[in-house]
Amino acid sequence: MIPGVSINEILTLTSILFFVGIYGFITRKNLISILISVELILNSSVINFVVINKYLYPELLQGMVYSIFIIAVAAAETALAVAIIINIYRRKGSVEVSETETMKH
Amino acid sequence: MNLINLLLIPAIPLAVFLVLGIFSHKIKPAVSGLTGVAGLAISTLLSYYTAWQYFFVNGKTDGVYQTFVEKTVWIKFTDTLHIDMGVLVDPISVMMLVVVSTVSLMVHIYSRGYMKGDDGYTRFFAYLSLFTFSMYGLVLATNLFQIYIFWELVGVSSFLLIGYYYTKTSAIAAAKKAFIVTRFADFGFLIGIFIIGFYTNTFDFQLLNDPEGPAILTWASTSFMGLSLITWALILIFMGGAGKSAMFPLHIWLPDAMEGPTPVSALIHAATMVVAGVYLVARLFPMFYMVEEGFALQIVTYVGAFSALFAAIIAITQTDIKRILAFSTMSQLGYMMMALGVSGFDGHKGVGYMASMFHLFTHAMFKALLFLGAGSVIHAVHSNLLQEMGGLRKYMPVTNISFLIAALAIAGVPPLAGFWSKDEILMAAYSNSQFIYGVGIFVAGLTAFYMFRLYFGIFWGKDRQYKHRPHESPASMTIPLIVLAVLTLTAGFIPFSELVSADKIGFEAHINLPLAAIAVGVGALGILLAWLFYKKENDLASRFANAFGSFYKWSSNKFYFDEIYLFVARKVFFKNVAAPIAKFDKKIVDGTMEGIGNQTAVISRKIKDLQSGRVQDYAFGFIGGVVILALIFIYAFTN
Amino acid sequence: MVTSAIAAVSSRKMLRSVVYLLFVLIGAAGLYFQMDYNFLAAIQLTVYAGGVIVLIIFSVLLIHHIEMELEMAKRSRQAISALLCMLGLSIFLATIYAHPFETAGITSTTTTAEIGRALLSTEKGGFILPFEVISVLLLSAMIGAIVIAKGGGKIKQPIEEKTDAERILEEITEEVTKAKKQEEEIGV
Numbered sequence: 001m002i003p004g005v006s007i008n009e010i011l012t013l014t015s016i017l018f019f020v021g022i023y024g025f026i027t028r029k030n031l032i033s034i035l036i037s038v039e040l041i042l043n044s045s046v047i048n049f050v051v052i053n054k055y056l057y058p059e060l061l062q063g064m065v066y067s068i069f070i071i072a073v074a075a076a077e078t079a080l081a082v083a084i085i086i087n088i089y090r091r092k093g094s095v096e097v098s099e100t101e102t103m104k105h
Numbered sequence: 106m107n108l109i110n111l112l113l114i115p116a117i118p119l120a121v122f123l124v125l126g127i128f129s130h131k132i133k134p135a136v137s138g139l140t141g142v143a144g145l146a147i148s149t150l151l152s153y154y155t156a157w158q159y160f161f162v163n164g165k166t167d168g169v170y171q172t173f174v175e176k177t178v179w180i181k182f183t184d185t186l187h188i189d190m191g192v193l194v195d196p197i198s199v200m201m202l203v204v205v206s207t208v209s210l211m212v213h214i215y216s217r218g219y220m221k222g223d224d225g226y227t228r229f230f231a232y233l234s235l236f237t238f239s240m241y242g243l244v245l246a247t248n249l250f251q252i253y254i255f256w257e258l259v260g261v262s263s264f265l266l267i268g269y270y271y272t273k274t275s276a277i278a279a280a281k282k283a284f285i286v287t288r289f290a291d292f293g294f295l296i297g298i299f300i301i302g303f304y305t306n307t308f309d310f311q312l313l314n315d316p317e318g319p320a321i322l323t324w325a326s327t328s329f330m331g332l333s334l335i336t337w338a339l340i341l342i343f344m345g346g347a348g349k350s351a352m353f354p355l356h357i358w359l360p361d362a363m364e365g366p367t368p369v370s371a372l373i374h375a376a377t378m379v380v381a382g383v384y385l386v387a388r389l390f391p392m393f394y395m396v397e398e399g400f401a402l403q404i405v406t407y408v409g410a411f412s413a414l415f416a417a418i419i420a421i422t423q424t425d426i427k428r429i430l431a432f433s434t435m436s437q438l439g440y441m442m443m444a445l446g447v448s449g450f451d452g453h454k455g456v457g458y459m460a461s462m463f464h465l466f467t468h469a470m471f472k473a474l475l476f477l478g479a480g481s482v483i484h485a486v487h488s489n490l491l492q493e494m495g496g497l498r499k500y501m502p503v504t505n506i507s508f509l510i511a512a513l514a515i516a517g518v519p520p521l522a523g524f525w526s527k528d529e530i531l532m533a534a535y536s537n538s539q540f541i542y543g544v545g546i547f548v549a550g551l552t553a554f555y556m557f558r559l560y561f562g563i564f565w566g567k568d569r570q571y572k573h574r575p576h577e578s579p580a581s582m583t584i585p586l587i588v589l590a591v592l593t594l595t596a597g598f599i600p601f602s603e604l605v606s607a608d609k610i611g612f613e614a615h616i617n618l619p620l621a622a623i624a625v626g627v628g629a630l631g632i633l634l635a636w637l638f639y640k641k642e643n644d645l646a647s648r649f650a651n652a653f654g655s656f657y658k659w660s661s662n663k664f665y666f667d668e669i670y671l672f673v674a675r676k677v678f679f680k681n682v683a684a685p686i687a688k689f690d691k692k693i694v695d696g697t698m699e700g701i702g703n704q705t706a707v708i709s710r711k712i713k714d715l716q717s718g719r720v721q722d723y724a725f726g727f728i729g730g731v732v733i734l735a736l737i738f739i740y741a742f743t744n
Numbered sequence: 745m746v747t748s749a750i751a752a753v754s755s756r757k758m759l760r761s762v763v764y765l766l767f768v769l770i771g772a773a774g775l776y777f778q779m780d781y782n783f784l785a786a787i788q789l790t791v792y793a794g795g796v797i798v799l800i801i802f803s804v805l806l807i808h809h810i811e812m813e814l815e816m817a818k819r820s821r822q823a824i825s826a827l828l829c830m831l832g833l834s835i836f837l838a839t840i841y842a843h844p845f846e847t848a849g850i851t852s853t854t855t856t857a858e859i860g861r862a863l864l865s866t867e868k869g870g871f872i873l874p875f876e877v878i879s880v881l882l883l884s885a886m887i888g889a890i891v892i893a894k895g896g897g898k899i900k901q902p903i904e905e906k907t908d909a910e911r912i913l914e915e916i917t918e919e920v921t922k923a924k925k926q927e928e929e930i931g932v
Contacts, residue, residue, distance in 0.1 A: 005778075006847075007845050007847060008840055008841060008845070010775070011840045012837055012840065013745065013746065015833055015836040015837060015840070016746050016749070016833060017745070017746070017749050017768070018836075019829040019830075019832055019833045019836075020746070020749040020750055020752075020753055020829070021749070021753070022724075022728055022825075022829055022832070023753055023825050023826060023829045024752070024753025024754075025721065025724055026721055026724055026725045026728065026821075026825040027721075027753070027821060027822050027825050028721075028753065030758065032758060032762075032800060032803060032804055032807070033753070033758070033761060034721070035800065036752055036753070036761055036762060036765045036800065037753055039765060039769075039792075039796065039800075040749055040752065040753070040765065040768060043768065043769060043772055043792070046772070046788075047772050047775060050775075050776060050779065050781060050784060051775075051779070054779045054780075054781070055845065055847050056845065056846065056847065061858065061859060061862045064781065064784060064859060065859065065862055065863060065871050065874075067784060068784065068787060068859075068863075069874060069875075069878050071787055071788065071791050071792065072791075072878050072881075072882060072923060073878065073881065074791075074792070074796065075791050075792075075795055075796060075882075075919065075920070075923040076881060076882050076885035076886075076920065076923070077885070078795075078796045078799055078800070079799065079885060079886070079889045079916045079919055079920050080885050080888055080889050080892070082799055082800065082802075082803045082889075082916060083888070083889040083890075083892040083893040083916055084892055085803060085807070086803060086806065086807070086893055087892050087893060089806075089807050725821075725825065725828075728828060728829075728832065729828055731832070732828055732831050732832045732835065735832070735835050736831075736835065739835065739838075739839070
């Protein structure tokens with residue numbers, strides 16, 4: 001609990017982060033940019049978990065633990081995504097989304 | 106009755122058909138021919154054994170031949186109405202077994218020689234086996250539906266065999282014609298079956314033929330256009346029979362069916378399949394006889410008599426030897442139908458029924474013999490036309506003698522097979538109606554005349570310029586001829602009236618001497634005329650033809666029946682019914698369908714744009730959808 | 745934070761947007777600190793700000809020339825997306841402000857030991873199963889990353905790119921191992 005900051009304000013912040021992430025996800029044309037947007041979205045949800053845990057149920061640990069899991073998953077996801085991006089780059093010489101329209105080869 | 110034996114009779118040809126059909130490219134012709142003959146020989150022996158068992162050992166109880174039925178319910182509609190599969194053994198089915206197996210075996214043996222070197226040798230034997238199987242099934246059927254199923258199977262094998270030379274346009278056309286005409290007739294048959302099923306609640310022959318059964322007792326309870334519906338059904342069933350048996354006016358396919366190989370003509374279009382119609386009427390004879398005082402039977406009589414006369418007149422003027430025989434077949438089938446029609450039911454009154462079956466039996470023998478003989482001749486001179494033959498007796502003694510025997514038999518000369526059966530038919534006709542008798546005796550004279558015209562034309566007269574010297578056929582072809590000739594000579598002495606009769610009791614048949622004398626006299630007259638006309642080259646025949654003028658022309662053109670049918674089919678039916686339907690089909694049905702198809706293509710092209718494979722587009726749509734749904738749910742539904 | 749986030753998704757230079765993302769992540773870590781979740785803040789800093797960002801930076805460096813301008817979507821597309829996002833955001837905010845949150849009001853400090861116990865507890869409210877699942881997931885992700893990055897198929901510039909790929913591969917492996925180790929440390 002942060003003194004002087006209500007839960008609504010923090011939730012507003014995370015909502016904004018979330019939609020900024022979505023905006024980026026939709027508009028960016030580069031795989032790495034998209035990855036960054038996804039990170040934003042994930043982060044906003046992690047913050048939500050933590051905040052709700054802290055403000056509403058401070059005696060429990062669920063939100064806390066799950067945010068740890070989410071961070072772990074996000075790390076794994078990033079690692080995989082980067083691996084895929086690099087593979088695509090090696091095959092195509094580009095990481096633009098428009099280049100990866102074809103779903104299979 | 107031994108059920109296993111009985112089931113083996115049709116099962117063996119079926120097995121042969123399957124083996125030959127499936128492995129047709131792997132089996133050597135010699136092997137396939139042998140397989141066919143061997144398989145059929147076994148089932149022939151089995152049917153002889155069955156016949157012997159039935160007629161002389163255990164078929165009779167208290168002087169009446171019993172009907173043995175083994176069946177299993179196949180499709181059940183209601184408790185009483187169901188389609189069974191099974192075998193039915195009674196005098197006529199056993200007799201038919203013997204006929205079918207004998208002729209089929211002879212034809213199989215004969216085909217080994219006749220078809221030698223043909224490309225489709227194995228295929229030919231496979232079809233023959235299929236046909237034999239279906240014919241057995243037809244003969245042994247226990248109910249109307251089973252007989253219908255095998256009826257169609259027989260039709261299919263006939264179609265396949267007529268169109269056997271499928272590279273020949275005329276053969277294809279003939280096969281199509283035969284199939285369409287018989288199909289048309291079978292349509293009537295099917296409707297008849299449905300009517301009977303609906304009003305009597307059974308398809309079973311035994312129940313239908315039972316004088317106390319639902320069909321015969323209740324015929325008066327329904328009526329349609331002045332007749333009982335059961336009578337209508339019987340007329341429709343007879344229509345099916347008439348189609349198969351080439352009765353007027355559904356006869357047009359039979360002459361064309363001669364496009365098939367000659368053994369096929371002998372087996373299917375002379376001896377076995379075409380008598381299926383007669384067999385069907387005989388099978389339902391009690392029903393025909395008892396429903397509405399035999400009104401349907403009257404129709405059978407007149408159609409039969411007219412067909413007999415009509416075909417005999419056409420046969421006189423034809424020049425293709427197989428066509429002459431085809432019209433002769435049609436004429437004889439008309440004879441059988443007529444005999445059934447004039448028959449009574451019990452005791453000596455049932456002589457027409459018995460005579461019809463007897464004639465069926467003897468006719469199968471000598472007509473098969475005639476066809477096989479004709480095949481032998483065709484094999485030798487490579488032509489079907491009478492004008493291109495003559496003087497063949499020197500080259501082909503066996504064929505000559507056997508053909509002569511058959512011709513004498515069909516002309517009704519004692520003591521050959523044809524004499525006995527024909528005499529009994531005429532006797533039955535005489536006791537029924539003078540008019541029918543008159544037609545019968547006239548047809549008998551015509552028959553004798555045209556058969557001997559054929560005989561003298563082929564074997565006597567002047568030698569033609571043959572491309573190569575005609576020679577006697579190989580043994581595989583002459584042996585069946587000899588066997589059938591022996592059968593023709595002796596079949597008449599079978600005490601048929603004691604074995605096969607309408608009421609299954611049997612009676613003593615006697616020969617009515619004056620009637621027999623008249624028949625033989627007329628036959629002899631016909632032969633004499635033919636001898637005068639055709640024995641030596643002279644112009645008597647053509648002068649005679651000129652005297653008849655237009656009638657001769659009409660007859661040789663088969664009374665223009667093909668043309669009439671074509672006219673009806675092309676000008677009337679196609680123009681007024683088929684063409685509008687085709688137009689409707691093309692414009693409206695196809696139009697709708699194509700429209701739908703095109704629209705689908707257009708829409709799918711649009712959908713394809715949606716499925717771009719770009720994840721971002723999907724996400725865009727997804728987010729948009731979620732937002733809109735959230736709006737709807739939160740603001741439209743919560744208040 | 746918000747500014748940084750917007751900058752992260754709208755910057756036309758790749759490296760810059762990564763750095764902006766880093767700011768956002770650090771901001772989040774600050775939030776955790778303020779909420780007295782020190783351990784979480786530490787993880788956020790090490791795994792996210794340390795691991796993930798480094799990873800992304802490396803890939804950016806490998807793939808892009810730093811000065812390269814990024815291509816953006818069409819104007820109309822951007823506008824519609826922005827509108828959509830604003831709409832969604834307004835729905836969120838309306839819902840958030842309409843909902844009466846019952847703030848607990850008490851402040852309690854959570855120690856790392858408590859978290860560790862909760863993670864490994866097999867009793868009610870314990871997280872041993874998800875923990876194990878996550879461990880397996882990390883392992884498989886690691887293997888998967890190696891396999892994918894090693895990659896079969898046609899390679900456009902085989903020699904040059906291969907070394908890069910290998911370098912990246914090491915990086916990835918390292919990061920993943922680190923993340924996993926971290927998790928295990930928490931557990932123990």
